[in-house]
Amino acid sequence: xxxxxxxxxxxxxxxxxxxxxxxxxxxxxxxxxxxxxxxxxxxxxxxxxxxxxxxxxxxxxxxxxxxxxxxxxxxxxxxxxxxxxxxxxxxxxxxxxxxxxxxxxxxxxxxxxxxxxxxxxxxxxxxxxxxxxxxxxxxxxxxxxxxxxxxxxxxxxxxxxxxxxxxxxxxxxxxxxxxxxxxxxxxxxxxxxxxxxxxxxxxxxxxxxxxxxxxxxxxxxxxxxxxxxxxxxxxxxxxxxxxxxxxxxxxxxxxxxxxxxxxxxxxxxxxxxxxxxxxxxxxxxxxxxxxxxxxxxxxxxxxxxxxxxxxxxxxxxxxxxxxxxxxxxxxxxxxxxxxxxxxxxxxxxxxxxxxxxxxxxxxxxxxxxxxxxxxxxxxxxxxxxxxxxxxxxxxxxxx
Amino acid sequence: xxxxxxxxxxxxxxxxxxxxxxxxxxxxxxxxxxxxxxxxxxxxxxxxxxxxxxxxxxxxxxxxxxxxxxxxxxxxxxxxxxxxxxxxxxxxxxxxxxxxxxxxxxxxxxxxxxxxxxxxxxxxxxxxxxxxxxxxxxxxxxxxxxxxxxxxxxxxxxxxxxxxxxxxxxxxxxxxxxxxxxxxxxxxxxxxxxxxxxxxxxxxxxxxxxxxxxxxxxxxxxxxxxxxxxxxxxxxxxxxxxxxxxxxxxxxxxxxxxxxxx
Numbered sequence: 001x002x003x004x005x006x007x008x009x010x011x012x013x014x015x016x017x018x019x020x021x022x023x024x025x026x027x028x029x030x031x032x033x034x035x036x037x038x039x040x041x042x043x044x045x046x047x048x049x050x051x052x053x054x055x056x057x058x059x060x061x062x063x064x065x066x067x068x069x070x071x072x073x074x075x076x077x078x079x080x081x082x083x084x085x086x087x088x089x090x091x092x093x094x095x096x097x098x099x100x101x102x103x104x105x106x107x108x109x110x111x112x113x114x115x116x117x118x119x120x121x122x123x124x125x126x127x128x129x130x131x132x133x134x135x136x137x138x139x140x141x142x143x144x145x146x147x148x149x150x151x152x153x154x155x156x157x158x159x160x161x162x163x164x165x166x167x168x169x170x171x172x173x174x175x176x177x178x179x180x181x182x183x184x185x186x187x188x189x190x191x192x193x194x195x196x197x198x199x200x201x202x203x204x205x206x207x208x209x210x211x212x213x214x215x216x217x218x219x220x221x222x223x224x225x226x227x228x229x230x231x232x233x234x235x236x237x238x239x240x241x242x243x244x245x246x247x248x249x250x251x252x253x254x255x256x257x258x259x260x261x262x263x264x265x266x267x268x269x270x271x272x273x274x275x276x277x278x279x280x281x282x283x284x285x286x287x288x289x290x291x292x293x294x295x296x297x298x299x300x301x302x303x304x305x306x307x308x309x310x311x312x313x314x315x316x317x318x319x320x321x322x323x324x325x326x327x328x329x330x331x332x333x334x335x336x337x338x339x340x341x342x343x344x345x346x347x348x349x350x351x352x353x354x355x356x357x358x359x360x361x362x363x364x365x366x367x368x369x370x371x372x373x374x375x376x377x378x379x380x381x382x383x384x385x386x387x388x389x390x391x392x393x394x395x396x397x398x399x
Numbered sequence: 400x401x402x403x404x405x406x407x408x409x410x411x412x413x414x415x416x417x418x419x420x421x422x423x424x425x426x427x428x429x430x431x432x433x434x435x436x437x438x439x440x441x442x443x444x445x446x447x448x449x450x451x452x453x454x455x456x457x458x459x460x461x462x463x464x465x466x467x468x469x470x471x472x473x474x475x476x477x478x479x480x481x482x483x484x485x486x487x488x489x490x491x492x493x494x495x496x497x498x499x500x501x502x503x504x505x506x507x508x509x510x511x512x513x514x515x516x517x518x519x520x521x522x523x524x525x526x527x528x529x530x531x532x533x534x535x536x537x538x539x540x541x542x543x544x545x546x547x548x549x550x551x552x553x554x555x556x557x558x559x560x561x562x563x564x565x566x567x568x569x570x571x572x573x574x575x576x577x578x579x580x581x582x583x584x585x586x587x588x589x590x591x592x593x594x595x596x597x598x599x600x601x602x603x604x605x606x607x608x609x610x611x612x613x614x615x616x617x618x619x620x621x622x623x624x625x626x627x628x629x630x631x632x633x634x635x636x637x638x639x640x641x642x643x644x645x646x647x648x649x650x651x652x653x654x655x656x657x658x659x660x661x
Contacts, residue, residue, distance in 0.1 A: 228513060235512040235519070236498070236505045236526075239491070243499040246488035253448055253482075255474035255503030255566050264509070389492050391544045392527060 003041040010034035011051055015059045022066040025332035028073075031055075031063070032324065036317065056219060061212050071211045073327050075283070078218035079276050080319040082225050084303040085312065086272030089229065091301065092310035092387070093238060094265035095245025097166040100153075100173020101300055104270035106180060106292035107149045108142035108277020110190060113287050116200040122188045135202035139278050146274020147267040149176075154266035158259055161248075173297050180289040195288025199281050214283045221279070222316075225272055229312055232268065234390065241265055242310075295366075299326075302373055308383025317384055325372075326365055334362040401426050402602055403478075403570050408446055408456035410439075410626075417442040418453065419626040425570070429596060431605045431613045433637075434623035435646060440606045441483055443623070444572050447604075448480050449473045460570065475503040479563040480572035483606070485555050489548040493539055493558050496547055497530040500565030533561045537591065553584050560588075564595070570602045571595075577609050585609055589616045614638065622646065 014031035021027050038051045064071030083105060090098045114120050116135065120128035130138075157168050184192030204213040232238045240261045243251035252258050281287045299322060307318025337360065341352045361368070376383070405423040409416070418439045423432075432440050445451040447458060449470040458465040465473055479500070488496050505526070511519040534540045537557040542550060547558060556576055563571055573592075577585035589612055595601050607613045613620060613634065620637040622630040624646040630637050637643055 231512055231515055235523070236502055236507070237509065237512055239495055239499050240502055242491055242495075243488050243502075246490055247486050249450065250482065250486035250488065251499065252470040253450065253474065253480055254500045254562060255471045255479075256499065257469070257471045389490075389495070389544070389546060392492075392494055 004043045004047055007034075007038045007041050007043055007047070007051060010037055011055055011059070015055070015063065018063045018070070019066050022063075022070075025328050028063075028067075028070055028328070029324070031059075032320065039313070061215065064211060064215065068211050071215050073324065075211075075215045075218050076327060077320050077323045078215070078222050079280060080300065080303060080323045081222050081316050082218075082272050082276045083300045084307070084315040084319040085225050085229050086269040086276075087300050088269075088304050088310065088312070088315040089232065089241070089272075090265050090269035091304055092315070093233065093245065094241040094262065096262065096265060097162065097169070098266075098269070099166050099170035099294075099297055099301065100176070101169075101269070101273060102292045102294075102296040103153075103173040103176035104146040104149055104273035105277045105280070105296070106176050106289075107146045107270075108274030109281040109287050109291070110180060110196075110277075111142045111145045111274075112138045112278040113196040113199050113281040114189065116282065117196050117198060119188075119191055119196045122191075129200045132200045132202040135200065135278070135282055139275050142274040142278035143271045144274075146277065147271040149274075150266035150268075150270030151263050153270075154263040158262055170294065170297075173292075173294060177289050177292050177294075180292065190289075193288060193290075195286055195290075196281075197286035199285050199287070201282050201285065210283075214279070217279065221275065226312060226316075233312070237261070237264065302369065306373065306376060306383060308386040311383065311385050311387035314383050314385040314387065321384075322369070325369070330361045330365045330368060334360045337361065403447075403458075403460050403604075405443075405447065405458045406456055408443065408453045408458065410442055410446060410451055410453045417626050418446070420456070421623070421626070421628050423621060423628070425602055425604060427596075427602050428618035429592065429603045429605055429616055430619045430621060431607055431617040431634075432621045432623060433607060433610075433613055434629075437625075438623040438646075439626040440623055441574055442626075444480060444574055444604075444606065447572060448478060471503060474566050474568075477567070477569035478572065479566045479568040479570075481556075481559040481563050481574055481576060483574040483578070485559055487547040487555055487559055487562070490546060492544050492546055493534060493550065493561075494527070494530050494543040496558055496562045497533055497565045498526055500562040501526055501530070503566055530565065533564055534558075536564075536595075537561045553580055556580065557588070560591075564599075568601065570604070572604045572606075574606045575608060576605070577607065577612055582611070585612050592616065 011034045014027060014034045017027040018031050035052060035055055038048055041048070060074055061071070064074070083101070087098065087101045090096050090101070112135065114123075115128065115130050116138065117129050153169065153172050157165055160168055180190045181193055183190040190196070201210060204210065208216070240251065240256045243254065243256055244258065244261060248258065303318035303322045304315055305318070306321060307314030307316065337352070337355075341355060345352050401424040403425040405421065408418050408421045408423070410418040421439070421443060423443070432443065434440055442451065446453045447465070449465065449468055449472070452466065460476060460478055463476065465476070465478070468476075488499060491499070505522065507519055507522055531540060531543060534543050537560055539554060539558055539561065542554060547555065550558060556579070560573070560576065577588055580588065592603060593616065596603060605613070605617065617634050619632065620634050621628060622637055622640070622643050629642045629646060630640040
């Protein structure tokens with residue numbers, strides 16, 4: 001009862017707080033924290049889910065009205081949640097360490113970027129860009145292209161395990177990035193390092209602004225991907241993946257078709273990234289190879305590990321924490337420090353204005369990130385929300 | 400035609416000949432393969448289940464050649480096994496382990512899973528019921544939701560048996576199923592196997608070191624030594640064979656009666 005009141009109160013208070021202080025990062029963090037609290041609190045399921053639905057479907061867009069940047073943050077969080085859930089299938093369930101995951105994101109992004117921009121005229125002569133409405137079919141095209149790329153990556157690495165697999169997938173990720181960087185000749189397909197712009201956006205329904213539109217679209221895709229993920233996990237396919245992760249040889253001997261299952265894992269994981277790539281390119285209007293570096297792959301992997309491998313809530317939380325840390329916490333801290341510097345504040349007789357510029361928190365986000373990962377590995381190696389085994393009904397006629 | 404037949408199976412690892420022209424046939428019932436450590440028993444199992452490809456020889460099951468098939472295809476045909484050093488899916492629950500064993504009997508595709516079709520839901524609940532039945536059969540029903548890693552040793556052995564049975568095999572290969580068990584546990588496991596043979600029309604090939612178990616339960620016994628078959632016959636015949644006694648106890652050994660394994 002107390003937890004129920006606390007849940008409602010926290011969500012309402014923090015949402016109100018964001019509306020009152022739209023520029024305070026701390027209050028927005030409190031709002032995010034309240035959602036995690038609601039997810040974990042011991043309250044009736046109906047209350048839990050209605051609170052979450054209201055918060056994400058109503059409160060978040062309203063907050064976005066007061067401060068559009070928060071909506072952008074939420075959209076980015078959603079994109080990375082989907083990426084983390086996709087990688088979670090490959091790494092968490094099937095146990096195939098993939099360090100080049102962002103390559104599939106790139107494949108999806110370029111598939112819409114090329115055809116949804118005037119750039120395609122360079123290749124095909126004329127008739128481009130495709131109208132914004134083509135964006136929706138291209139979500140499927142991006143999905144299929146990425147899945148196919150996943151299979152192509154999967155085929156040569158079928159026999160590899162652990163470190164060797166990691167190295168080859170790392171190389172694959174780099175190959176895709178370098179291809180994107182250099183395929184501006186002999187035929188200009190990707191426009192090289194200059195990138196592609198402007199990329200068409202779909203017409204929005206009900207005259208929704210693009211910020212809200214992409215937020216809702218991402219939210220919808222997150223919900224779909226979570227459902228797909230859950231269904232896969234609780235099926236013979238998910239069990240076969242986990243069996244491969246646990247003991248490949250035993251899995252084969254028990255009738256798991258290894259090749260098919262591994263390729264399916266690569267394809268499923270890749271398809272999530274592909275669909276998000278299409279959305280990402282439309283949202284950004286501009287993409288270039290810099291968006292798809294090795295560090296992005298590592299970032300997504302860190303989200304999965306931080307949250308808890310093989311755990312859907314874990315992947316969601318991991319993606320949120322890492323994205324918010326990158327976009328808000330460290331940058332906010334930098335801004336705050338700068339304000340203090342400009343105001344000429346002194347600490348213990350030391351003027352902050354003398355602080356070297358290298359000391360800016362935004363500049364060592366990777367280090368903070370590394371420290372967090374190291375601490376996680378020492379104190380909670382299973383992740384924040386580790387995967388829990390499904391408990392089944394034990395009556396012979398049940399479940 | 401025999402249910403299962405191997406002819407002239409030879410397997411070399413570099414200069415070591417692990418199996419040398421082994422013939423083996425099985426019609427029904429329980430056949431044990433015995434022999435000192437390193438005799439090639441487990442290698443023979445690995446050839447039978449498609450994990451190793453032999454250098455020479457042929458293996459047929461119900462008249463169909465098994466060589467060149469993948470392990471999962473062989474399982475789908477009805478030959479399944481357990482492992483000497485228990486290879487369960489350690490971080491999955493007991494019932495999930497058994498469910499994985501049923502994989503080759505599921506014909507649903509990706510679309511059924513994603514759409515949660517009626518066919519899929521029905522299949523899942525049938526599988527769960529069958530899995531619980533199998534766990535019940537080996538005495539593990541109460542532990543269905545326990546993660547395999549946390550099961551006691553004897554239970555893990557029995558879970559492996561249930562997992563193998565889940566693929567509905569016609570031929571079951573058991574690699575030292577009673578290793579590490581007390582005499583009492585081994586006895587109850589053997590009664591269980593006898594029951595399975597009778598109820599499920601199952602044939603079993605058993606690798607075993609526990610001679611009391613072997614002699615009690617086997618219809619026939621095959622003895623391997625240094626990769627060659629040195630004796631074959633009923634338990635009584637094999638026990639009396641001078642070559643077997645020599646293999647186990649060495650040349651000129653004054654063999655006590657009821658020679659005990661390696």
